[in-house]
Amino acid sequence: MSDSHDDHHDHHNPGFLQKYVFSTDHKTIGLQYGLTAMLFLLFGFYLMMVMRWSIAYPHEPLPAWMGWLFSEDWKAQWLTEGKLPGETYNMFGAMHGTIMVFLGIVPLGFGAFGNYVTPLQIGAPDMAFPKLNMWSYWLYLTGGIMMCASFFLESGAAKSGWTNYPPLSFFADAQYPHQFWTGQTQWLLGLVMLISSSLLGSVNFITTIINLRAKGMTWMRLPFFVWAMLVTGFLLLLAFPPLEVAGIMQVVDRMFGSSFFQPSGLYHQQLGLSDASGGGSPLLFQHLFWFLGHPEVYVLLLPAFACVAEIIPANTRRPIWGYKSMVYGVLVLGFLSFIVWAHHMYMTGMGPAVSAFFQTTTTLISIPSVILLTCLLISLWGGSIRFTPAMMWACAFLPMFGIGGLTGLPLAFNLVDLHLHDTYYVIGHFHYIVAPGILFGFFGGIHHWYPKITGRFMSRKLHHLHFWPSLILMNTLFFPMLIQGMAGFHRRWYNGGDAYLSADPESTNVFGRTVLEHIDLNIMMSWSAWLLCVAQIPFIINLFVSWKAGRKANSDNPWNACSLEWATPTPPGHGNFIEEPIVYRGSYEYARPEVEDDFYAQWRKPVEKVDED
């Protein structure tokens, strides 16, 4: 297919398919990534809303508005009298996690923002390998569709958590004769596709950043955004392959009957003694999974940090505080993220020596994280802050991410983890990072670069309608999780603790009483989740309507920012820059005395007689 588009560059009027569908332009691909990722995010959100019904109202049939996506046959098979049984809940939970992480946040951060902004910021005409870029997107889409379409297979979609731990995942769907057409196998194959997509993407990004920087764009003049993308690229490049291996090994286990991850003498209540040879190790999978899994956290996080690090200086009108420490911080962070993985596995009995090692590295990694956050926080100090929509999101990002990060510290210690492992505390912790943290950063990014992409601003009114409810509801949704978690609520209870509930306050069953005291939080959290969905409607409207009807941005550089993407025409054409850009200085030169404007753009020719700095 791609060969027919080979001489793409020579045509000035590519057809619709070439321009919008099979495009090799990094900006179109970035937008494709962004829109697809947001669709997946919505779907993941939907799954979660159904789950939250089962948690808040475990005995009531799903309301009609939740069931519209399912056919009657599907409901007959997967719901019992309209309620979510454990297996279906597990399926939704597994797919919610998978979709949000692999199909939503990573493609939105790295695929969309990275693709659109990185080449512009370094002054490149496109990515180093445009065709490869296109393939990355299509592999991602294929993998995503494979995973989601498996809801409609006879076996249903994957149902063993987003971590897909064997032997649970080995027994799931094991009763189906053709393993290829089961949700579990499709999940694994989809994952292999996604990983291949990320690999191609990361090779492309790193090459682009190393080799396509504009004249004068030295390493220390790079915007922090680009540094973050570079580190993200390396994380994807080196951390993902072990999971790809683990995925392939699980596929071999499922389709060719091997026992990489099946111990000897495995027994299942319904299926009986496993007919696999045994001799394998479930722990091996956990090691391979989390070798990716922890760097993956930073793959999610760094693009959000990157967006915020661009928004804050542009709206405080002062240079980012501690640019160099941020750069070194992010490099150390990237390195350390490779040696912390087993802090997800304290409960597996790895032994105290191993635990102590990972405990140490995990506490170490909080240092660069705190450096990054602190630099951004101090950047606000003494700035003349403009509360643009993007800036509001960035300001919300800082405390929200702070809560998420700090609640993670107790989990780093294995003694505390004994109590908190697999409780709602963990869920609260990482959702604080991902939802109000990372997503807020992305919302900010969307508002920030929207005028460059479309030539128009997004509506401020709709922004307020989106921002304030989201900020409040995120907290009423995730903060109770921390409380419930400390009370011992397990993260996989499909009916929100109903099975452990002792409704008698005088009961001697202490745990039952604890559950009783905290179970009503479920209702508050569930309503927060559903209202949060409503709060996203203004954003969706804003995103599409402003495209054609928003207030026009009359300048190519509406925020008066310094970095190179604002030197392009709006929207940037194929090849981005009209003239080859030359960079004269760093990317955060706000409020410089040499010039009258309060910003000294990277591409602006030096004013005469300026001291070389």
Place this chain on the structure above:
Amino acid sequence: MEIPYIVEPRKDTGLNNSKIGIWLFLASEVMLFGGLFSGYVFLRIYADYPWPERTLPVLPGLINTFVLIGSSITVVFAWVSLKLRQWRKFQIYMGITIVCAALFMVLKGVEYNAKFHHQAIRMDDYTVIEGHSHKQKNAVGGAHKNLNIKAKSLTVSLSRVDDIYFDVLDEQYSKAGFGLANDVKLTDGTVLEQGTAITKELIDQAKKDFLAALAHNSNINIELGRQAWKTVKSKHPGVKYYELVGDQTLKGLVDEELKKLKKDADFKAETPALNFVSNEEALISVNPYWGRLSNKNRGKAGRLTLKDDTSIIGTIADSSITINVDGIDFRHTITKAEEKGIPKDTAIKNSWLLKSNENMREVWAKHKVVTKKLVEYLEPKGKKPTENDIYRINWQEIAGLADKSIEDIEKLDHKEIEALFPGDIEGFAGPVHKKHGDPDSKGVAYPEVVVPRAQVRFESVFSPRWNTYYATYFTITGLHGLHVIAGALVLAYYLFFGRKMYEEKPEWLANRVEVGGLFWHFVDLVWIFLFPILYLM
């Protein structure tokens, strides 16, 4: 628009784009194979069964090593020829490279093929035998190790029944004359009469009807459930489901309400399964990986359950496996015996294999002599035989000593015994068996053992299924093979479609070949690690 540094290197980095790209890609490949090698180390360290050591035939692997190294050299020559603008030479060297790749894959195929035809059985007492299985006497279609049952009745689960199984077994079902055990009334009023022969159409019809009834009833249930909750909640606003209203929880009230509502509801009768019977006991023969027997003892009543929940009830028929044994391994037997405190020799003597088969006893007796000679040979050197030497009998020994008596062997010393064993060329990819029932065919007549199903703990050909070592072997070499194929395709593309580019932009083509060559070297390097780890350690 033109992407810079496609051909020319950038001054400050000294590299062009594709050079950076390929090195990054190779870094990720290192992590990919690194993950697999780590997996291998992990599995080997924590294995709870005797690890197969040096069981692969070395010669094909060794030849392949040299083939790949050779091709790595020729690919460099091809690149140099391009740099010197010598198209003809480029063609020759690149041609050799691709032929090497093909040769590599052919040898790989030969190896794989031998494995896929080599059967292994782990006995109930953990004795492992290896060899070639042959056709079961009674099984349908020349199967080697089917599960067989003389079936009287058959239950098909309509929600789970699977077309593929049905298609394969259809013929056997109809030959057995299965018919419906009783009248089945469908929801649309049709009656499937007793005795109707089993057909795919029949099952499809019933399945469709069942699913429709299921959806209908589920809809009613959802509707009534919502209604019940609404009624009760409006009577007791603000009460949580677990809170008491009088002496009952709110949920209890809803359940009562629901019961009342359901009484008058228009539910349809669901028929989740169809039962069939046969007048005679007909043989049904099924692939062993499709289902399991409730009972492995021949002649006893039992049930064969397929993975799609089809349940076949009758008398267990002969499901034994006949195998010509070319390898015996007692290592697992003795570890298991030691756990129970049984002396090693007793465990071996009492193993089903030695107790039930004269030939096997003889092979073991010969092996004891061989071990004795080995001890005599090693003693002056201050060494001892390994557990592998003592408790494992490999095909070379069985073949080499097949027509020697114990007295003959007693007369020989260790070196002389070893000289009797067939060499690497004779068993290029493994032992060669005489064809079953054809005494004139090439190869060795290995002793035959009939293993009843009750003695089989686990069986498999030498595929990923057999154990984690073979799973690793096939996965790593398989992935490596895919890399060889992909690399060869790319190089072949430059060879066969590069002429135009050579004429227009020769330097660009040279760059591409260089990058392809780097990948090719990586593929070679992986093999250089693979060969000693999998074949020699």
